[in-house]
Amino acid sequence: MTRLQGMRHSRFWSNRNCRYGTIIVGLILLMAIIGPLFAPYDPTQQNLEQILQPPSLKHICGTDFYGRDLLSRLLHGSRISLGVSLSATFLTMLIGIVLGLLAGYFRGWLDKFLMRIVDILLGFPRLFIILLIVGISRSTLLMTIVVLAGFSWMEIARLVRAETRSILTTNYLMAAQALGLNHFRLIIAYILPNLRGMLLTSTNLLIASMLTIESSLSFLGLGVNEPNASWGTLLSQGRLDPTGAWWVALFAGIAIIITVVGFNLLGDGLNQIQSESRT
Amino acid sequence: MIKRLISRLIEFIVVLFIGVTIIFIIIHLAPGDPSLQFCSPTAPLEQRELLMHRFGLDQPLWKQYTIWLKNAVIQFDFGISFFSGKQVGKMVRQALSPTLLLTGLALLFGILAGVFLGIQAAIRQNKFFDRFVTTIMFAFYSMPSFWLGLILLQIFAVQLNWLPSSQLVSVFHEQFSCGARLWDYCRHLILPVSTLGLIFAASFYRYSRNAMLTALSSEYILAAQARGTPRNHLIYRYALGNSLLPLISLVGTSLPVLFSGALMIEVVFGLPGLGRLMTDAVLTRDYPVIVAAALLSFFAAIIGNLMADIIYLIVDPRLRHS
Amino acid sequence: MVSIKSNLNLEPEMNHLSANPILQVENLTLGYRRSAWFGTSSRQQLIIRDISFAIQPNETVALVGQSGVGKTSIANSILRFLKPWHGNIYFLGQNIWQIPASRFRLIRPRLQPIFQDSATALNPMMTIDQAIMDGMKHLKLSHAEAQQRLNELLQMVELEPALCNHYPRQLSGGQRQRVVIARALATEPSLLILDEPLSALDLVTAVQIIDLLRSMRQRLNLSCLLITHDLMLAQQLADRIIVLKDGVVIDSGPTQQILTNPSHHFTRQLIHAAGILNRKT
Numbered sequence: 001m002t003r004l005q006g007m008r009h010s011r012f013w014s015n016r017n018c019r020y021g022t023i024i025v026g027l028i029l030l031m032a033i034i035g036p037l038f039a040p041y042d043p044t045q046q047n048l049e050q051i052l053q054p055p056s057l058k059h060i061c062g063t064d065f066y067g068r069d070l071l072s073r074l075l076h077g078s079r080i081s082l083g084v085s086l087s088a089t090f091l092t093m094l095i096g097i098v099l100g101l102l103a104g105y106f107r108g109w110l111d112k113f114l115m116r117i118v119d120i121l122l123g124f125p126r127l128f129i130i131l132l133i134v135g136i137s138r139s140t141l142l143m144t145i146v147v148l149a150g151f152s153w154m155e156i157a158r159l160v161r162a163e164t165r166s167i168l169t170t171n172y173l174m175a176a177q178a179l180g181l182n183h184f185r186l187i188i189a190y191i192l193p194n195l196r197g198m199l200l201t202s203t204n205l206l207i208a209s210m211l212t213i214e215s216s217l218s219f220l221g222l223g224v225n226e227p228n229a230s231w232g233t234l235l236s237q238g239r240l241d242p243t244g245a246w247w248v249a250l251f252a253g254i255a256i257i258i259t260v261v262g263f264n265l266l267g268d269g270l271n272q273i274q275s276e277s278r279t
Numbered sequence: 280m281i282k283r284l285i286s287r288l289i290e291f292i293v294v295l296f297i298g299v300t301i302i303f304i305i306i307h308l309a310p311g312d313p314s315l316q317f318c319s320p321t322a323p324l325e326q327r328e329l330l331m332h333r334f335g336l337d338q339p340l341w342k343q344y345t346i347w348l349k350n351a352v353i354q355f356d357f358g359i360s361f362f363s364g365k366q367v368g369k370m371v372r373q374a375l376s377p378t379l380l381l382t383g384l385a386l387l388f389g390i391l392a393g394v395f396l397g398i399q400a401a402i403r404q405n406k407f408f409d410r411f412v413t414t415i416m417f418a419f420y421s422m423p424s425f426w427l428g429l430i431l432l433q434i435f436a437v438q439l440n441w442l443p444s445s446q447l448v449s450v451f452h453e454q455f456s457c458g459a460r461l462w463d464y465c466r467h468l469i470l471p472v473s474t475l476g477l478i479f480a481a482s483f484y485r486y487s488r489n490a491m492l493t494a495l496s497s498e499y500i501l502a503a504q505a506r507g508t509p510r511n512h513l514i515y516r517y518a519l520g521n522s523l524l525p526l527i528s529l530v531g532t533s534l535p536v537l538f539s540g541a542l543m544i545e546v547v548f549g550l551p552g553l554g555r556l557m558t559d560a561v562l563t564r565d566y567p568v569i570v571a572a573a574l575l576s577f578f579a580a581i582i583g584n585l586m587a588d589i590i591y592l593i594v595d596p597r598l599r600h601s
Numbered sequence: 602m603v604s605i606k607s608n609l610n611l612e613p614e615m616n617h618l619s620a621n622p623i624l625q626v627e628n629l630t631l632g633y634r635r636s637a638w639f640g641t642s643s644r645q646q647l648i649i650r651d652i653s654f655a656i657q658p659n660e661t662v663a664l665v666g667q668s669g670v671g672k673t674s675i676a677n678s679i680l681r682f683l684k685p686w687h688g689n690i691y692f693l694g695q696n697i698w699q700i701p702a703s704r705f706r707l708i709r710p711r712l713q714p715i716f717q718d719s720a721t722a723l724n725p726m727m728t729i730d731q732a733i734m735d736g737m738k739h740l741k742l743s744h745a746e747a748q749q750r751l752n753e754l755l756q757m758v759e760l761e762p763a764l765c766n767h768y769p770r771q772l773s774g775g776q777r778q779r780v781v782i783a784r785a786l787a788t789e790p791s792l793l794i795l796d797e798p799l800s801a802l803d804l805v806t807a808v809q810i811i812d813l814l815r816s817m818r819q820r821l822n823l824s825c826l827l828i829t830h831d832l833m834l835a836q837q838l839a840d841r842i843i844v845l846k847d848g849v850v851i852d853s854g855p856t857q858q859i860l861t862n863p864s865h866h867f868t869r870q871l872i873h874a875a876g877i878l879n880r881k882t
Contacts, residue, residue, distance in 0.1 A: 119290075120297050123581040127542050128557060132573040133305060135561030171721040175781070178680055179788060180709040180739050189735070193726035212423045216543055219425055220558050235426060246433050253426040260421040 011276075017269030021204075024262030032078040041069035043076040043229070055247050062247040064237055070248065073229055074255055081230040082259070084145055084223075085210035091149035092210075093203055096156025097195075101187060103157065104164030115161070118154040126151050127216065134222045144223055148210060156202060163198055167191050197274040204267030208260045215256050231256050283592065291585050298577050303347050306570060307340065357571040362560070367567045370556065371575050378545065378552035382537045384472045389479025390530060396480070397487030401495060402514060413488070419481035425543035428474040432547065435470060443467050445549030471548040475541055479533075486529055490522035497521075527590065537583065621694060622655035623792050623824045624679065629653070629688035631674045648674050650848045651688070656792065661818065661825040663835035663856075665871065666845035672828045676794050679826070680714055681705060693791060710739045713785035717797035719777035723769040729780045730765040736787030754783040757820075758813060775806035779813070786817065795838075796828045811837055832875040836860060844868050 012018050046066040053063040061070035103111040133147050167173055167190070176190050217223035218232025234252035350356045357367035396416070400409040419427070436444035443466060494500065495518050503517055533540075542554030549555070553572055560568035631649040648671035656662050664672050677683035679690055681697055690697050693708055716722045723732055730751060737747055755762055758779040769777055778798065785793060798814070799807040815838065818825060827838055835842050835856065842859040844852035844867065852865040863869050 120294050120301070123294055123298055123577060123584065125576045125580045128573050128576040131542075131557055131561050132302070132569055135564070135569050136306060136566065171716045171718065172724045174680070174682060175714060175716065175722050175784070176724065176735065177682075178709060178712065178714050179736050179784070180706050181735060182706075185735070185738070189727065189731075190724050194724070196726070208421065215423055216425065219423075219543070220546065221562065235423075235429070246438075249426070249429050249433070253423070253430070256426065257418065257422050260423075261417065264417070264421050 011273060012269075015269045015273055017265045017272065019269075021262050021264075021266030021269055024258060025266055028078070028259050028262055029082070031075065032082045035075040035078060039069075039072035039075045041072040043068060043072040045069075061251040064234075064248055070234070070251060073234060074231070074251055077229045077231050077234055077252070078255065080141075080224055080228055081211060081214060081232070081256070084141065084148075084214045084230065085207055088145045088148040088152070088210045088214070089203060089207045091145060092152045092206060093156060093199065095149060095153035097160050097199070099153070100157035100160025101164055101191065104161035105168070105183070105187060105191070107165075111161070114157070118157055121151060122154050124151065127213070130213070130217065131220075131222065134217065141224065144214070144217060148213060152206070152210070156206070159198060159202060160195060163195055164191055167194055197270065197277075201267050201270045201274065204263045204270065208263040208267065211256060211260055211263070284589070287585065287588055291581060294581055295578070298581065299348065299351065299574065300344075302570065302574055302577065303344055306566070307343075351570075351574060357567045360560075360565055360568050362563045362565040362568070367571045370568065371553070371571045374551060374553045374556040374572075375575070377550050378541055378554065379537060381468065381471055381475065381544065381550060381552060382541045384468065385475035385479055385541070386533065386537065388472065388476030390483055392476065393480035393483025394487045394526065397484045398491050398514075398519065400484075401488045401491035404492060404495075412484070416481045416484045419477050420485060422478070423543070424475060424478045425547045427477065428471065428544055428547035431470050431474055442470055446551070467550075471541075471544050471550060474547075475544050479540075482533075483526075483529070487522065487526055490526060491518060494518040494522040530587075530590075537579070622657050622691075623660075623693065624656040624826065625689075625691040626655070626675075626679070627653050627689045627691070629675065629678065629690065630686045631671060631678055631683065632686050647686075648848055649845075652845075652850055653688075654843055654850075654853070656824050656826060658824055659818075659822050660841065661827060661839045663827040663829060663839035663842045664845060665829060665832055665835050665842055668830055670845050671848055672830075672845065673796055676714060676796050676826070676828055679794060680712065681709075707739075710736070710788035711791040712794070713788055713790040713792070714794045714796060715778075715781055715785055715798050718801045719774055719781050720769070720801065722781050723777060723784075725769055728766045728768055729772070732769075732780060733784045733787050736784040739788070750787065754787055757786070757817070758783045773806075774802050775809065778802060778806075778810055782810075782813065782817070786821065791824060793823055793825045794828065795825055797830070798827075799831075799834060814838060832860075832871050844871070 040060075046068055048066070053059050055062045059069050059071065061074060063069055064073070099114055103114040129151055130147050134144065137143065173186070173190055176186055181190075214223055214230060215232030215235060218230045219236040221236060224230040224233050231252045235249050235256075237248055350358075354368075357371075359365065360367050360370060363370075393416075396412055400412050403409045432444055435442050446467060495514075500513060500517055503513055508517070541550075541552060542557065544550070545552040545555040546558050553576065556568060557572040557576075559565075560572060629649060629652045630647070632645055632647040634645050652675070654662065664675065666672055674683055678685050679692070679697075685698065689699070692712055695704075695708060697705055697708075723729070727735075733751055733754060734747055737750060742750065751765075752762060755765070760776060760779050760783065764772065764776065769780070772780065778801075795814070799810055802810060811834070814825075817823060818838075825838070827835060829835055832842075839856050841854065842852075842856050843850055844859070844865065846865075846867050852859060852863060852868045859868060860872060863872060
């Protein structure tokens with residue numbers, strides 16, 4: 001057991017994408033957890049004498065339109081941005097895995113029905129339909145998460161279904177069926193563990209895309225509302241001022257990119273490890 | 280093949296119908312009374328009822344649904360905008376051409392640049408060129424498109440003032456000569472097209488580099504290499520030929536992007552396209568416009584999917600002969 | 602070995618059937634319907650036509666034929682994975698394709714397959730003790746009883762207990778095949794279906810596994826259906842041989858008779874080929 005874990009561990013760590021991805025994601029998560037404690041100012045504290053200050057020693061990332069310290073807002077915003085994208089991802093994976101397993105394992109009419117739904121929902125351009133829903137109802141944080149997940153689970157369900165179907169044809173699953181194990185045991189002990197690599201990869205890639213979509217929504221003013229601010233909200237405030245307060249959008253954007261890069265690296269690296277171990 | 284085409288078409292119509300119904304349901308599930316958009320909640324009831332009547336909101340639900348099917352799907356008539364009072368169908372149609380212009384050019388740029396660089400990088404795997412381009416492209420791939428737009432806007436329009444920052448045409452566009460008008464369009468489109476193009480290029484780059492690497496390491500290439508086939512022949516005939524097929528399907532699947540991919544870019548650059556229309560309508564709660572734009576993008580997406588399928592059917596010899 | 606009382610309530614029925622065959626296959630006809638896209642057209646392909654045979658208690662029967670003749674399809678059909686077009690399969694007196702799935706699940710553990718490739722026969726994400734324990738799930742043993750039985754099984758298939766918490770890919774092919782056998786035996790089976798059990802093993806390991814299978818069969822009074830292309834292996838293990846060609850039975854009888862006095866020229870070819878190979882090794 002220990003030997004195996006050691007082997008896996010080193011294979012994970014010797015993959016460059018995985019290594020850098022883990023470091024970046026780790027630092028970002030650390031920032032979201034303890035960062036706000038070290039924020040130099042209250043993120044909602046307006047200071048009208050200090051509006052739109054460029055970066056300086058006093059305000060490392062400058063100040064915004066209302067004189068609020070951008071570094072503090074950035075640190076606090078990380079909790080919201082990551083919180084929304086992580087919970088949306090969690091919900092997406094949950095729906096996708098359950099429905100994908102049901103469709104792939106039980107097949108028949110359930111499979112046909114679920115896959116039809118997937119086809120139809122995939123037909124909708126995601127951003128437009130999310131805008132439609134957010135636009136005609138009052139947008140709250142929970143609403144954003146639910147809508148994001150509600151229109152993102154289809155890809156996961158498809159992947160899980162395809163993988164489940166291929167596991168169903170393996171000898172080890174046929175042998176397990178011959179042991180007379182029940183459906184629950186087969187799914188929990190024989191199918192799910194073998195989906196692990198694929199699920200880890202897609203979770204990371206999904207978090208990255210959720211972060212992008214969330215920031216797009218907030219940028220449009222339809223995601224997180226004032227006085228709370230996700231990174232996307234901060235970005236949109238950068239747009240308010242075209243006269244040259246470049247720092248307002250710059251730092252929030254960099255924060256988003258670094259995070260997305262981190263999760264993408266991790267997802268890519270896990271994918272590489274997986275395809276290496278297949279061959 | 281004909282059979283497959285026909286069954287695909289039937290599927291298309293079913294998906295269309297269900298999708299339209301889903302949009303109708305979403306609209307009617309939405310909380311809130313749209314008539315409150317026009318008058319204060321304290322306005323007299325008769326006034327609100329008049330409004331409801333004018334927009335057909337006092338009819339029973341099934342009747343609203345049939346009217347919706349007839350008007351929306353067949354005549355593409357969505358009534359008039361709550362906000363501007365213009366014909367919604369006309370507004371949406373007008374918004375379509377800037378969007379298509381923008382995304383069409385960007386997609387073209389993205390495919391050409393992405394595939395070309397992808398092949399070059401794959402040939403030079405792990406050399407400086409490959410690492411450099413891969414890193415840059417990975418950054419573009421991870422970047423929200425609108426942020427890249429904001430940065431380019433800040434640099435080239437605000438700081439350097441080389442290019443206009445918004446709209447598709449200048450204020451005095453109508454008075455320009457023919458050549459100057461064309462130049463005017465170009466100047467306005469350079470920034471949005473290159474922003475979107477770079478983002479698209481990053482996806483195509485990743486894909487074509489991977490496909491090319493897989494092809495180059497496959498056994499038939501090694502066998503050809505062992506036979507002493509010239510390197511260029513090896514790369515462009517054998518490897519490229521075999522990695523092209525999935526690439527075509529990728530281009531196919533990105534066709535829906537033509538209509539919906541530019542939403543954020545249109546907002547950043549203030550282009551009067553479909554995405555901008557949609558976001559403006561959402562912010563002002565202009566229901567008919569929201570619905571029309573969402574529906575149009577849905578139509579476009581499933582037509583894009585259908586086209587992708589048909590292209591793939593024509594291109595893939597394995598499917599053609601089955 | 603501690604004998605464990607089965608809670609399947611099949612004992613009286615089995616005693617009643619003691620004179621009857623463990624497995625009886627009647628007029629089995631198998632095929633695939635290969636449907637094209639959207640089911641617009643489908644091609645039918647017949648694999649096995651009208652085969653009947655029976656396996657008595659403590660008997661080993663070999664199905665011999667070339668690769669691709671559909672031997673594995675017969676096994677899949679007996680294991681209720683592949684629905685036959687025609688014919689009946691009786692296992693312990695039950696018509697397995699007629700009884701409901703819930704009822705079949707009760708007798709299913711008594712019918713165990715051992716597949717040809719041990720590398721794919723075990724869940725890569727499960728340690729071998731978990732894998733073997735899964736074979737005892739239906740016996741509803743207490744933890745201590747299960748542990749004891751696990752140790753006995755490991756001893757029986759000559760595996761070190763230290764290998765317990767290893768994953769399949771950490772084992773050699775021979776060790777994995779022993780795990781597969783141990784898992785099959787854990788269920789207290791009445792019939793083992795051995796589908797080319799040695800084809801993925803090297804010669805030395807193969808001989809060891811043959812010995813193991815032989816001693817198991819004697820100790821546990823097992824019936825076996827051996828599926829192989831290798832007449833020599835059939836000679837080693839089987840009491841009776843059935844030769845298949847092009848989906849039909851062309852020759853069958855006691856092993857000695859088939860080998861010394863084959864009635865079909867194809868059987869003679871097989872014996873000849875096996876003889877050549879045998880001389881070489």
